[in-house]
Amino acid sequence: MAVPDTVAAPERATTPPPPAVTARRGRPRPDRAYWLYLLPGAVLFLLVIGGPLVYTGYLSLTRWSGVGDPTWIGLENYRNLFHDDVFWTSFRNTLAMIVAMVVLPTLVGLVLAAVLFDAIGRRFRPRTAAALRAAFYLPQVLPVVVAGIVWGWILRPDGAFNGLLDAVGLGALRHDWLGDPDTALPVVMAVMIWVQIGYPVVVFMAALERVDPELYEAAELDGAGWFRRFRAITLPQIRPETFVVGLTCTIAAMKVFGPIYALTRGGPENATNVPSYFAYYTFFKKLHVGYGSAISMVLTLIIVVVSVLFIRAQNRAERRDGGL
Amino acid sequence: MAVTITPATGRARRVRDRHHRGAGRWVVLALVTVAALVMLVPFAFMLLNAFKSPGDYSTNGPLSWPSEFYTKGLRTYWEQVDFPVKLWNSILISGSVAVAGVLVSLLNAYALGIGRVRGRLWIIGLFLLANMLPQEALIYPLYHFAKEAGLYNTRLAVIIIFTVIQSAFGTYLLASVLSTFPRQLLEAAALDGAGKWRTLWRVVLPNLRPTLAVLLVFFFIWTWNEFLIPLVMLIDNQTQTVPVALASLQGDRLMDAPTTNAGSLLSLVPAILFFLIFQRTLARGITAGAEK
Structure with a gap:
């Protein structure tokens, strides 16, 4: 089985190096005693991840309120999901979250990282670039729920954002930003960009450090301008990191829960509902455990499929590079 | 060129x-x-x-300079949620998870990366998959079984759950690091008569220390910032964590705007402190991770 070499957990800033291919030559005979070391981890894994996942799969085929015995109903929950507008809305909002947490942060992050590294890191003291990087990265280290609560207050009708509009003479634009179904989603997206932007900036800046500076010097001597150097050298050189950022952020976007909980609880009128909040609400507020399980299983399936596609695309791109 | x-x-x-x-x-x-x-x-x-x-x-309004230096908001929030208890809960949970998670990752990775047990690529793939799962796919059974086992609303339940979730990532990372571990060191230890157990603690562990330090810091901060599982599992004042305490008071009539901000400030201070303390470790982890 090919283990993909860049997979990461959401919101996690490290990418493990690929497991090395065992050299046939020095390969020791497998030793059964090592299984003992796997035992505690395996038991815990089955208890906390394997078992519950299978059980959620089973529950998705039942009707259950959490007390008594679940009633087997086969695929009915899935059929109902298919006709549930909230379900479709929540997945459409996932696309919005991908724009806000993957597409825009990656694009802006690429440019910011290149500017910080190239135009500021080299022409001013490195500490200047480091301080600026820290400002962008700060939201990433905070509990995202707390950040969400601060933003929730800022965007309230009597909050700081409307205050700011008044102060600059745009008081006519005062608005209940999170309370209006038309503005809630764009505003939540803006907050998510703020939360997310630091991650690509930091990863891409680290990536740029391993790009050979001679490449840039040679291109510069050839008369290539900043943008051409960016496109011809920076982008291809840091493509592995771009894949990692793309994959981790996409998974994070599909799972987003805390900020939605803190900002809007999926409202108003489901305008900002997302699958994970929809599942939480169905489990614990509506007590439709079977239905909530079905939502969770669909979300899980989509995440796994998207990850596999991502990793395949990356492997293909690497093979193509290897052939050159 | x-x-x-x-x-x-x-x-x-x-x-x-x-x-x-x-x-x-x-x-x-x-x-x-x-x-x-x-x-x-x-x-x-x-x-x-x-x-x-x-x-x-x-x-x-929200933009004016405070007319007096008013600290009662901070004190109100501190007392209302019994902030020291929340702080201690967060430290206890995150600290235990960091240590236990690194330990479980190390044991798993020792069997997978050095022991090369059969089917290890499948096992590593399984851990990888566990990393991607949305927590919603686990939460209801966890909630239900915790209730049955009498672990509902205990910090222990949250510690166990996050130990496993974090170590799924740690196992993947360490297994790949250990698969390139110099064989000579292991052979030398074997020649000296060291068993597997001794080799783990005397040879492998000292060599992995920097990586383990990075993992420890990451596990601590990730667990500190977790929300869904603590929100579901911890329901009273004695067990809740810092972020859950703030979120569960959101919308409460006692939480006027200044108190909300004071509470947010108090809740952010520890995270900002960790950031400053561990900035170097974090940067190193990110850089190490990005190297191919």
């Missing part, structure tokens, strides 16, 4: 370039600095209003 150029032309060009940059570089710096300051604006708003009295807030 074959670039042939005489030194004289090269120098002339570089001089011109530098001159050209001289003007532009300040503009770029100014633009990026403005963007960085915009990132910090929410924190400025929070600080401004955390030290304002409710009356001051309702008369002068």
Whole structure:
């Protein structure tokens, strides 16, 4: 089985190096005693991840309120999901979250990282670039729920954002930003960009450090301008990191829960509902455990499929590079 | 790239370039600095209003300078949620998870990376998959079984759950690091008569220390910031964590704007402290991770 070499957990800033291919030559005979070391981890894994996942799969085929015995109903929950507008809305909002947490942060992050590294890191003291990087990265280290609560207050009708509009003479634009179904989603997206932007900036800046500076010097001597150097050298050189950022952020976007909980609880009128909040609400507020399980299983399936596609695309791109 | 150029032309060009940059570089710096300051604006708003009295807030609005240095909001929140208890819960949970998670990751990775047990690629793939799962796919059974086992609303339940979730990532990372572990060191230990257990603690562990330190810090901060599982599992004042405590008071009538800001400020301070303390470790982890 090919283990993909860049997979990461959401919101996690490290990418493990690929497991090395065992050299046939020095390969020791497998030793059964090592299984003992796997035992505690395996038991815990089955208890906390394997078992519950299978059980959620089973529950998705039942009707259950959490007390008594679940009633087997086969695929009915899935059929109902298919006709549930909230379900479709929540997945459409996932696309919005991908724009806000993957597409825009990656694009802006690429440019910011290149500017910080190239135009500021080299022409001013490195500490200047480091301080600026820290400002962008700060939201990433905070509990995202707390950040969400601060933003929730800022965007309230009597909050700081409307205050700011008044102060600059745009008081006519005062608005209940999170309370209006038309503005809630764009505003939540803006907050998510703020939360997310630091991650690509930091990863891409680290990536740029391993790009050979001679490449840039040679291109510069050839008369290539900043943008051409960016496109011809920076982008291809840091493509592995771009894949990692793309994959981790996409998974994070599909799972987003805390900020939605803190900002809007999926409202108003489901305008900002997302699958994970929809599942939480169905489990614990509506007590439709079977239905909530079905939502969770669909979300899980989509995440796994998207990850596999991502990793395949990356492997293909690497093979193509290897052939050159 | 074959670039042939005489030194004289090269120098002339570089001089011109530098001159050209001289003007532009300040503009770029100014633009990026403005963007960085915009990132910090929410924190400025929070600080401004955390030290304002409710009356001051309702008369002068969110942008005014506080008319007096008002700390009662901070004290109200501190007492209302019994903040030291929340802080201790968060430290206890995150600290235990960091240590236990690293330990479980190390044991797993020792069997997978050095022991090369059969089917290890499948096992590693399984851990990988566990990393991607949405917690919603686990939460209801966990909640239900915790209730049955009498572990509902205990910190222990949350510690066990996150130990496993974090170690799924740690196992994947360490297994790949250990699969490149120098064989000579292991053989030398075996020649000295060291068993597997001794080899793990005396040979492998000392060599992995920097990686384990990075993992420890990451596990601690990730667990500190977790929300869904603590929200579901911890329901009373004695067990809740810092973020859950703030979120469960959100919308409460006692939480006027200045108290909300004071509570947010208190809840953010530990995370900002960790950031400052561990900044180097975090940067190293990110850099180490990005190397291929």
